[in-house]
Amino acid sequence: MTAQIELQNVDKHYGTFHALKNIDLAIDKGSFVALVGPSGCGKSTLLRSIAGLESISSGTLKIAGETMNGVPPRKRDVAMVFQSYALYPHMTVERNLSYSLRLKGMSRADAKKKAEEVAKTTGLSELLHRFPRQLSGGQRQRVAMGRAIIRNPKAFLFDEPLSNLDASLRVQMRKEIRSLHDRLGATSVYVTHDQIEAMTMADYVVVMRNGVIEQRGRPLELYDFPANKFVAGFIGSPAMNFIASSIDASGTRLIFDEYSGESIALEQRLEPNRKVIAGIRPEFLRVASEAEANFHIEVGTVESTGSATYISSQDQMVTVVQSERTELKPNDRVGLKVDSARIHLFDAKTEARIVTDAG
Amino acid sequence: MGRIVSSITDGKGFDLLLVGLTMVFLLALAGVPLVYNVVMSFQQVDMFNLSTFSRPFAGFSNYVEVVSQPEFWLIIRNTAIFVFGSIGGQFVFGFALALFFMLKFPFASTIRGLFLVSWVMPGLVVGALWGWILAGDFGVLNAILKGIGLIDNTMFWKSDPSLAIWAVTIANIWLGLAFNMMLLSVGLAGISQDLYEAAELDGANGFQRFSTITLPMMRSTIGAVLALGLIYTLQQFDLFPAITEGGPANSSNVAQYWAWQWSFQLFDFAKGATVSVMMLVFVLFASLVYVWSTRHEVRG
Numbered sequence: 057m058t059a060q061i062e063l064q065n066v067d068k069h070y071g072t073f074h075a076l077k078n079i080d081l082a083i084d085k086g087s088f089v090a091l092v093g094p095s096g097c098g099k100s101t102l103l104r105s106i107a108g109l110e111s112i113s114s115g116t117l118k119i120a121g122e123t124m125n126g127v128p129p130r131k132r133d134v135a136m137v138f139q140s141y142a143l144y145p146h147m148t149v150e151r152n153l154s155y156s157l158r159l160k161g162m163s164r165a166d167a168k169k170k171a172e173e174v175a176k177t178t179g180l181s182e183l184l185h186r187f188p189r190q191l192s193g194g195q196r197q198r199v200a201m202g203r204a205i206i207r208n209p210k211a212f213l214f215d216e217p218l219s220n221l222d223a224s225l226r227v228q229m230r231k232e233i234r235s236l237h238d239r240l241g242a243t244s245v246y247v248t249h250d251q252i253e254a255m256t257m258a259d260y261v262v263v264m265r266n267g268v269i270e271q272r273g274r275p276l277e278l279y280d281f282p283a284n285k286f287v288a289g290f291i292g293s294p295a296m297n298f299i300a301s302s303i304d305a306s307g308t309r310l311i312f313d314e315y316s317g318e319s320i321a322l323e324q325r326l327e328p329n330r331k332v333i334a335g336i337r338p339e340f341l342r343v344a345s346e347a348e349a350n351f352h353i354e355v356g357t358v359e360s361t362g363s364a365t366y367i368s369s370q371d372q373m374v375t376v377v378q379s380e381r382t383e384l385k386p387n388d389r390v391g392l393k394v395d396s397a398r399i400h401l402f403d404a405k406t407e408a409r410i411v412t413d414a415g
Numbered sequence: 416m417g418r419i420v421s422s423i424t425d426g427k428g429f430d431l432l433l434v435g436l437t438m439v440f441l442l443a444l445a446g447v448p449l450v451y452n453v454v455m456s457f458q459q460v461d462m463f464n465l466s467t468f469s470r471p472f473a474g475f476s477n478y479v480e481v482v483s484q485p486e487f488w489l490i491i492r493n494t495a496i497f498v499f500g501s502i503g504g505q506f507v508f509g510f511a512l513a514l515f516f517m518l519k520f521p522f523a524s525t526i527r528g529l530f531l532v533s534w535v536m537p538g539l540v541v542g543a544l545w546g547w548i549l550a551g552d553f554g555v556l557n558a559i560l561k562g563i564g565l566i567d568n569t570m571f572w573k574s575d576p577s578l579a580i581w582a583v584t585i586a587n588i589w590l591g592l593a594f595n596m597m598l599l600s601v602g603l604a605g606i607s608q609d610l611y612e613a614a615e616l617d618g619a620n621g622f623q624r625f626s627t628i629t630l631p632m633m634r635s636t637i638g639a640v641l642a643l644g645l646i647y648t649l650q651q652f653d654l655f656p657a658i659t660e661g662g663p664a665n666s667s668n669v670a671q672y673w674a675w676q677w678s679f680q681l682f683d684f685a686k687g688a689t690v691s692v693m694m695l696v697f698v699l700f701a702s703l704v705y706v707w708s709t710r711h712e713v714r715g
């Protein structure tokens with residue numbers, strides 16, 4: 057595998073604001089990489105830096121082995137799909153698609169033929185003579201995709217392309233973008249704030265916060281082995297429960313400080329009396345009988361979507377998800393059980409994952 | 416009665432009231448004088464029948480006389496130079512300035528705001544200022560042109576028959592610059608930055624972005640600016656009395672100033688009305704262009 061896009065020690069400053077901090081990232085040819093993080097984390101800046109719409113303050117950016125620092129966007133041979141789609145409102149779909157080809161000097165007839173081909177693969181054949189304002193959101197999205205595809209670029213850059221679509225269309229477009237990527241053998245970088253998009257679409261996910269890469273890896277690696285509390289809380293929906301806890305004097309039991317000191321046996325010995333944060337995903341907690349329960353909560357809210365039931369504690373700190381329905385009501389006291397192998401431990405101060413032999 | 420009152424407070428009556436007020440205003444203060452002016456151009460008007468409306472019908476004799484004046488074609492030529500020179504200059508420099516102020520630099524919008532000074536100033540004041548700037552022996556413009564070696568001899572902007580119309584045109588370009596720049600800036604600001612970025616990634620260089628994105632997206636704004644420019648230039652009057660008074664020997668006289676001379680210096684109101692009716696036809700044409708080019712604006 058060769059790296060199609062390579063960033064080495066990339067920094068970006070806006071005046072005194074340090075938007076990207078020493079970013080090192082290699083994106084393999086043919087892979088689909090998602091950049092996720094909360095808004096303002098630098099993911100869009102990173103994408104725009106790759107496109108050349110922002111200049112990097114220091115470091116090296118390579119596309120297909122060539123250094124691209126200072127190369128204008130039009131010479132980088134990358135295509136971008138914008139959140140707003142940025143379709144040319146005064147051009148028909150056909151001219152939107154063939155714009156880049158015409159700029160390269162392709163004849164009108166050849167460009168038209170190419171546009172028709174791309175329209176076929178993106179399902180736009182009937183719409184070639186419409187203007188963008190006459191299209192629905194999903195159709196505009198397809199035109200934006202087609203405009204990128206027609207150029208056969210070195211990389212596709214997506215900047216939150218699905219956030220203007222309604223929920224059901226978003227799920228459908230997710231699959232279409234991914235299958236298009238596979239069919240074209242393209243290299244794609246996909247920015248999103250929606251971790252579900254990242255998890256379902258990408259080969260690799262890069263989690264960012266405050267201009268720093270917090271963790272990178274395959275989607276399930278991030279889910280199973282989050283490197284720190286931030287990644288643990290960001291990946292997975294509903295979000296992971298965090299309970300301030302400590303290790304007991306013998307180093308073999310985890311004490312839930314916030315839940316009247318109830319405790320659970322650890323898989324292995326840890327440093328005694330250490331302050332930790334216990335992270336437990338809602339889907340690995342279950343309502344249990346008195347005999348089995350590891351700790352107890354007072355029920356605050358019970359919500360059901362039909363397929364899943366969400367039980368939250370009164371302090372809103374703990375949420376349980378289960379597929380069975382429940383008779384529980386607010387103010388009930390209920391015991392919860394968790395498999396201790398499913399507990400993620402993070403250092404209370406650094407919030408970094410505490411590495412144990414179990415992983 | 417109650418229904419009429421409630422219609423005025425809550426319903427269609429209120430809309431009709433607002434429209435009605437506007438219509439009364441327009442008819443009384445624009446419509447009637449306009450028609451009166453047209454009628455007058457077909458009448459014999461002298462000092463004795465000025466105060467009555469029933470005057471002898473003159474047919475097209477006023478028009479024939481106006482056209483057969485020896486200075487008629489000179490004035491048409493001057494009007495054309497003034498109108499197209501002014502619009503061209505205002506538009507080109509206004510567009511250039513509008514593009515310049517779209518660049519992000521400190522105080523860009525403040526400096527752009529200062530340009531409005533030229534628009535706020537009364538035409539007579541602007542005329543007086545430019546009268547001094549353009550003065551032959553002590554004018555600043557001549558001093559600068561000589562200083563940078565562009566001319567050797569003094570240019571008598573206001574008194575040389577071949578230059579006089581250009582002197583007024585230059586002053587008018589300055590006067591209308593801010594208006595053009597502002598309207599064009601609004602049009603430019605309406606173009607999403609995303610489009611330029613998309614075009615840049617699609618491989619368009621600066622000139623191609625201008626010709627394939629900016630210009631087509633600005634089409635209705637440009638149409639409106641040019642049409643309004645034509646109307647404002649045809650009604651520009653103040654600069655003429657302030658700078659050249661139409662002279663020397665009508666060499667800088669234009670239709671709107673000529674109409675005023677007929678009516679209020681020679682007291683031949685019929686001829687003045689005739690000249691302004693001829694101008695009306697041109698303005699009407701410009702208005703049609705303006706309405707046509709802004710017809711999409713309702714949709715936003």
